[in-house]
Amino acid sequence: MYLKQMKLQHYRNYGHIELEASPQVNIFIGPNAQGKTNLLESIYVLALTKSHRTHKDKELVQWNEERAIIQGELERRYGACRLDLMITNHGKKAKLNGLEQKKLSNYIGSLNVVMFAPEDLEIVKGSPSTRRRFLDMEIAQVYPGYVHQLGQFQKILAQRNQYLKQQFGKSNASSDAMLDIWNQQIAASGTKIMQKRQQFIYKLQKWADHIHSGITAGAEKLDIVYRPSFSVESFDDESMVFEQFMVKLTQMKEQEIRRGTTLVGPHRDDIEFFINDKEAHTYGSQGQQRTTALSVKLAEIELIHQEVGEYPILLLDDVLSELDRNRQTQLIETFQSKVQTFITTTGLESVNLQKLQEAKIFNVESGSIVSSGFANS
Numbered sequence: 001m002y003l004k005q006m007k008l009q010h011y012r013n014y015g016h017i018e019l020e021a022s023p024q025v026n027i028f029i030g031p032n033a034q035g036k037t038n039l040l041e042s043i044y045v046l047a048l049t050k051s052h053r054t055h056k057d058k059e060l061v062q063w064n065e066e067r068a069i070i071q072g073e074l075e076r077r078y079g080a081c082r083l084d085l086m087i088t089n090h091g092k093k094a095k096l097n098g099l100e101q102k103k104l105s106n107y108i109g110s111l112n113v114v115m116f117a118p119e120d121l122e123i124v125k126g127s128p129s130t131r132r133r134f135l136d137m138e139i140a141q142v143y144p145g146y147v148h149q150l151g152q153f154q155k156i157l158a159q160r161n162q163y164l165k166q167q168f169g170k171s172n173a174s175s176d177a178m179l180d181i182w183n184q185q186i187a188a189s190g191t192k193i194m195q196k197r198q199q200f201i202y203k204l205q206k207w208a209d210h211i212h213s214g215i216t217a218g219a220e221k222l223d224i225v226y227r228p229s230f231s232v233e234s235f236d237d238e239s240m241v242f243e244q245f246m247v248k249l250t251q252m253k254e255q256e257i258r259r260g261t262t263l264v265g266p267h268r269d270d271i272e273f274f275i276n277d278k279e280a281h282t283y284g285s286q287g288q289q290r291t292t293a294l295s296v297k298l299a300e301i302e303l304i305h306q307e308v309g310e311y312p313i314l315l316l317d318d319v320l321s322e323l324d325r326n327r328q329t330q331l332i333e334t335f336q337s338k339v340q341t342f343i344t345t346t347g348l349e350s351v352n353l354q355k356l357q358e359a360k361i362f363n364v365e366s367g368s369i370v371s372s373g374f375a376n377s
């Protein structure tokens with residue numbers, strides 16, 4: 001798939017812009033704080049309806065404006081597809097080929113993107129919540145129903161937490177029966193999320209290990225391990241996972257009531273990365289952690305291709321300058337000719353242009369974008 005055209009209205013520092021992208025490589029050049037990241041972010045938001053760098057949609061709307069609009073004309077294997085996303089302070093509206101989609105889960109997945117940004121190192125080094133967010137965004141692109149399931153889970157979790165807070169100091173049979181109903185609901189919903197995450201990580205791990213081994217010339221083996229909040233013998237059987245979830249909730253009952261919060265479930269999941277069987281977060285060098293993040297991102301490209309049948313769009317936000325020649329070459333060879341790529345940079349000297357076939361160059365300055373032709377054409 002590739003993005004042919006896009007328009008932005010009142011998106012961050014852009015008043016109104018339109019651009020026609022090359023199906024291959026597009027490079028956005030400009031000094032700091034001109035809007036390069038904002039542009040890549042808008043493509044990410046067009047795909048996932050959420051930003052990779054903020055939870056607050058309000059920040060995406062240009063200051064003193066009511067709404068931001070992102071439009072994209074996409075070419076997919078099965079034909080053209082038009083995406084319209086409107087963001088206001090009160091919510092979002094998404095249209096697919098002109099038709100409004102009441103459920104965002106029907107919209108997400110129409111455009112697949114993989115973003116590679118300096119903060120990706122946080123997937124390895126950061127907190128479990130960063131890794132859960134990463135997982136959720138990626139799974140949402142591949143399994144359309146996931147966003148809905150996650151929303152359901154979060155609703156149940158909030159209600160159950162509220163119920164637990166009310167139970168502090170009480171002890172009677174009716175509250176036990178009520179808690180059992182909440183337990184059934186959270187275990188049923190949480191089991192589905194956990195199974196999806198386990199399946200996703202299992203597939204991602206295969207690709208990531210293969211790629212990581214390539215980048216390190218066979219010196220390093222990468223393992224990605226799913227760490228749910230309680231131990232699960234096997235994810236194959238949904239009813240078994242559900243039963244184990246219920247048992248754990250029963251064990252944790254006193255503690256949960258004392259603390260007024262749910263201590264078991266996918267909201268407490270984590271992922272661990274191992275390089276040659278050593279935990280990368282604790283023992284990995286900065287370089288190994290970077291390579292791990294790169295391998296994971298490249299693995300996502302292959303995984304989306306495998307699951308969706310088309311390559312996603314790759315967004316590289318100021319990352320080429322941080323990669324050594326070997327890793328830059330690995331990255332360029334991965335996307336060259338098969339993946340539409342958007343690159344931002346402050347200068348072309350950090351881009352290994354000899355490795356690129358043809359690239360469309362855009363200059364970005366204070367919220368305006370001007371195409372200045374092609375490199376290597």
Ligand SMILES: Nc1ncnc2c1ncn2[C@@H]1O[C@H](COP(=O)(O)OP(=O)(O)OP(=O)(O)O)[C@@H](O)[C@H]1O
Binds near residue numbers: 013058059062344346
């Ligand atoms: N909601 C908004 N409305 C208007 N301007 C905004 C909004 N949000 C951010 N900006 C402006 O956008 C600019 C930052 O743009 P961006 O993050 O895309 O920079 P960049 O070109 O990627 O720079 P760098 O190379 O430093 O990463 C800043 O000047 C900031 O003030």
